[in-house]
Amino acid sequence: MKKIFIDRNEPVASVVEKILSETEKDIVLVVPRNAKLGESVGNFHLLKREAGTAKKDLLIESVDEEVLALAAASKLDNVHPLFSGNKARSLSDIVPVEDEPRPKTGKRAKIEPPAKPARKQAKKFSFKGSEEEAEAEEEAVPEPEPENDPDEEPKFEEAAATYPRRFSKKWLVLGGALVLLGAAWWLLGTVFARAEVRINFQKIPWQFENEITAAKSAARTNADSRIFPGEVFRDRKNTTQFFPASGKAQTSEKAKGQLTIFNAYSSQPQSLVATTRFETPDGKIFRLDAAVVVPAAQIKDGKIIPASIKTQVTADKAGAEYDLKAVPKLTIPGFKGTPKFDGFYGVLEAGTTGGFIGEKAVPTESDISAAKAKTEEILRTILGSNLLAGRPKEFQIPEGASSIEIIRLTVNQNTDASGRFSVLGEAEFRAIGFREEDLRSLLLALAQRESPKTDFRKLEFGLEDIRPDYAAGELRLKIKAQGELTTAFDERKFREDAAGKAVEEVRSDILKLQLLENAKVSLWP
Numbered sequence: 378m379k380k381i382f383i384d385r386n387e388p389v390a391s392v393v394e395k396i397l398s399e400t401e402k403d404i405v406l407v408v409p410r411n412a413k414l415g416e417s418v419g420n421f422h423l424l425k426r427e428a429g430t431a432k433k434d435l436l437i438e439s440v441d442e443e444v445l446a447l448a449a450a451s452k453l454d455n456v457h458p459l460f461s462g463n464k465a466r467s468l469s470d471i472v473p474v475e476d477e478p479r480p481k482t483g484k485r486a487k488i489e490p491p492a493k494p495a496r497k498q499a500k501k502f503s504f505k506g507s508e509e510e511a512e513a514e515e516e517a518v519p520e521p522e523p524e525n526d527p528d529e530e531p532k533f534e535e536a537a538a539t540y541p542r543r544f545s546k547k548w549l550v551l552g553g554a555l556v557l558l559g560a561a562w563w564l565l566g567t568v569f570a571r572a573e574v575r576i577n578f579q580k581i582p583w584q585f586e587n588e589i590t591a592a593k594s595a596a597r598t599n600a601d602s603r604i605f606p607g608e609v610f611r612d613r614k615n616t617t618q619f620f621p622a623s624g625k626a627q628t629s630e631k632a633k634g635q636l637t638i639f640n641a642y643s644s645q646p647q648s649l650v651a652t653t654r655f656e657t658p659d660g661k662i663f664r665l666d667a668a669v670v671v672p673a674a675q676i677k678d679g680k681i682i683p684a685s686i687k688t689q690v691t692a693d694k695a696g697a698e699y700d701l702k703a704v705p706k707l708t709i710p711g712f713k714g715t716p717k718f719d720g721f722y723g724v725l726e727a728g729t730t731g732g733f734i735g736e737k738a739v740p741t742e743s744d745i746s747a748a749k750a751k752t753e754e755i756l757r758t759i760l761g762s763n764l765l766a767g768r769p770k771e772f773q774i775p776e777g778a779s780s781i782e783i784i785r786l787t788v789n790q791n792t793d794a795s796g797r798f799s800v801l802g803e804a805e806f807r808a809i810g811f812r813e814e815d816l817r818s819l820l821l822a823l824a825q826r827e828s829p830k831t832d833f834r835k836l837e838f839g840l841e842d843i844r845p846d847y848a849a850g851e852l853r854l855k856i857k858a859q860g861e862l863t864t865a866f867d868e869r870k871f872r873e874d875a876a877g878k879a880v881e882e883v884r885s886d887i888l889k890l891q892l893l894e895n896a897k898v899s900l901w902p
Contacts, residue, residue: 378401378403378404379399379401379403379404379405380404380405380407380438381395381396381399381404381405381406381407382407383395383406383407383408383409383412383414384409384412385410385411385412385413386412386413387412387414388413389413389420389423389424389762390759390762390763392406392414392424393423393424393427393758393759393762394616394755394758394759396424396427396428396431396433396435397427397431397754397755397758398616398618398619398755399433400619400620400621401433402432402433402434403433403434403436404428404433404434404435404436405436405438406424406436406438407438407439408437408438408439408441408444409439409440409441410439410440410441410444411441412439412441414444415439415441415443415444415447417447418447418450418451420447421437421447421448421451421453422451423762424451424453425451425452425453427758434454435453435454436454436455436456437453437454437455437456438455438457438458440457440458442457445457572875572880572883572898572899573897573898574875574883574887574896574897574898575896575897575898576866576887576890576893576895576896577893577895577896578863578890578892578893578894579863579892579893579894580834580862580863581828581831581861581892582859582860582861582862583824583827583828583833583858583859583861583862584858585820585823585824585856585857585858585859586855586858587603587855588603588842588853588854588855588856589604589605589816589819589854589855589856590604590851590853590854591604591605591606591607591809591811591815591816591851591852591854592605592606592607592849592850592851592852593606593607593608593609593809593850593851594850598815598818598819598822600819600822600823600826603819603823604819605811605815605816605818605819606811606812607810607850607851607852608772608810608811609807609808609809609847609850610764610768610772610774610779610806610807610808610809610810611805611806611807612760612763612805612806613784613803613804613805613806614756614759614760614763614803614804614806615802615804616752616755616756616759616801616802617799617800617801617802618751618755618799618800619793619797619798619799620740620744620747620751620797620798620799620800621738621744621795621796621797622738622739622740622741622744622790622792622796622797622798623738623740623741623744624738624739624740624741624744625737625738625739626736626737626739627735627736627737628733628735628736628737628739629695629733629734630695630731630732630733630791631692631693631695631696631699631731631732632691632696632697632700632729632730632731632732633689633690633691633692633729633731634663634689634690634701634725634727634728634729634730635687635688635689635690635725635726635727636663636665636688636689636690636707636723636724636725637685637686637687637723637724637726638669638685638686638687638721638722638723639683639684639685639721639723639724640671640672640673640674640684640685640720640721641674641683641719641720641721641722642674642681642716642717642719642720642721643674643681643720644673644674644675644676644681646670646671646672646673647670647671647721648668648669648670648671649665649668649670649671649709650665650668651664651665651666651667651668652664652665653665653709653711654693654709654710654711655690655707655708655709655723656707656708656710657701657704657707658704658706661692661693661698661699661701662692662693662694663690663691663693663699663707663725663729664690664691664693665688665689665690666688666690666691667689669686670686671684671685671686671721672684672685672686690723690725690729692729695732695733695734696732696733696734697732697733697734698732699729699732700728700729701725701728701729702728703725703726703728704724704725704728705724706722706723707722707723707724707725708722709721709722731791737792737796738792738796739790739792739798740788740790740792740798744798745788745798745800748788748798748800749786749788749800749802751800752786752800752802753783753786753802753804755802756781756803756804757781757804760781760806761781761806763806764779764806764808768810771812771813772810772811772812773810773811773812773813774808774809774810775840775843775854776843777843777845778809778810778843778845778852778854779806779808779809779845780806780807780808780845780847781804781805781806781807782805782807783802784804784805785801785802786800786801786802787800787802788800789801807845808845809845809847809850809851809852810852811852817833817836820833820836820858821833824862828862830864830865830891831863831864831865831891831892832862832863832865832866833860833861833862834861834862834863835860835861836859836860837858837859837860838856838857838859839856839857839858840854840856841854841855841857842854842855863892864890864891864892864893866890871886874886880898880900883898884898
């Protein structure tokens with residue numbers, strides 16, 4: 378069983394790569410508290426899917442209860458390192474807080490509104506798109522008769538002797554008239570100031586079928602050329618995967634290492650050809666893998682300050698005896714007998730490794746073929762995961778508008794001490810996407826050519842024959858769209874404009890609306 382420890386901020390794509398690159402079948406993934414991986418249950422679904430595809434048994438270990446719950450929701454085995462005897466809670470343990478219980482009562486108290494004076498019924502005006510007259514209905518509601526209390530004794534009041542009876546009645550009638558006039562004015566100005574307007578518009582069926590283009594170079598929609606804004610997405614990844622070699626062979630390999638060459642001779646650079654020999658104090662020869670130019674030394678205050686360059690060297694012969702520890706100085710036999718012999722030298726700071734003679738694990742052709750296929754699969758998975766995690770949510774990438782190109786698969790057949798060889802793979806993801814809002818704007822612009830000042834009430838479309846051109850940054854596709862158009866009506870603006878207007882003015886404004894089917898205006902208290 379193999380334990381994999383991940384960082385708190387490690388993305389899910391990196392975690393998938395670690396799992397797939399492991400040769401062990403049983404894997405324990407150790408997730409720290411507050412890890413980025415625990416931000417979404419979708420990350421654990423992805424881990425389960427990729428682990429299952431690779432035929433690996435995955436166990437999630439964490440002290441974070443939320444991580445364990447998400448793992449359980451994805452049906453992944455999980456464990457708390459301190460309480461391994463208990464299973465981690467699943468998502469079903471995480472429940473929303475119940476609404477606060479309301480106090481129980483027998484019946485709800487009903488609050489009667491204060492009695493209102495009897496009023497006339499509201500006038501309703503209904504009309505169609507033609508200039509027919511509005512129809513009004515009016516019905517008077519009778520005043521309620523005052524009720525007499527049978528238990529109450531009648532009361533009588535004597536008129537004052539100093540005021541004539543005729544004078545009192547006259548002022549009483551005049552005062553009542555003024556009160557009624559004021560009440561009527563208040564009712565007309567306040568009670569009947571509200572209205573309900575219902576408007577129905579005609580619906581125009583619309584269809585469109587043609588080729589359109591999403592282009593990275595387009596800043597806005599162009600109905601004439603049927604172009605709308607698009608975006609190109611690119612991502613390049615590389616990975617080195619190790620695989621067990623199943624073959625055996627007698628091999629001889631030469632030790633290799635990094636050599637630092639110094640110029641302590643003059644202020645002139647020195648060229649050295651490939652295979653130039655460097656000799657250790659005990660006579661072992663190493664040769665340059667490639668030609669180099671040793672930079673010029675600096676002369677300061679009459680003293681030489683050596684310059685240097687690093688390069689790769691290979692032992693002259695195979696065998697483990699050329700596996701050396703650090704060597705402080707290697708000379709150049711070709712300069713022997715000249716002043717340059719002491720002025721140019723090399724240093725093996727880290728020594729050399731890889732010398733071998735004998736039987737060794739080697740990859741077979743089937744090993745190499747399977748390793749390449751697996752490395753390619755891992756690259757495609759990594760790039761696909763990065764697309765899901767990194768693509769802006771508002772962008773749509775239709776099927777057929779993306780591709781993954783394998784740039785290289787380089788096999789190193791030299792096996793390590795564990796008998797494994799390696800494959801270096803590199804791939805590039807490319808895609809072209811667009812915002813659905815921009816596509817809708819293009820379709821509306823095309824529809825408004827035939828029906829100006831309209832908007833979609835309903836719109837459906839399908840895409841086919843998708844042809845991306847990544848070099849040009851364009852996505853050509855055929856679209857089949859259908860929907861319904863109606864008047865582009867701004868309800869909020871209509872409300873603001875109608876406020877305070879007489880009903881006849883509102884009626885006149887409605888009749889001017891485009892594609893009007895019918896309308897109804899009701900005044901009510």
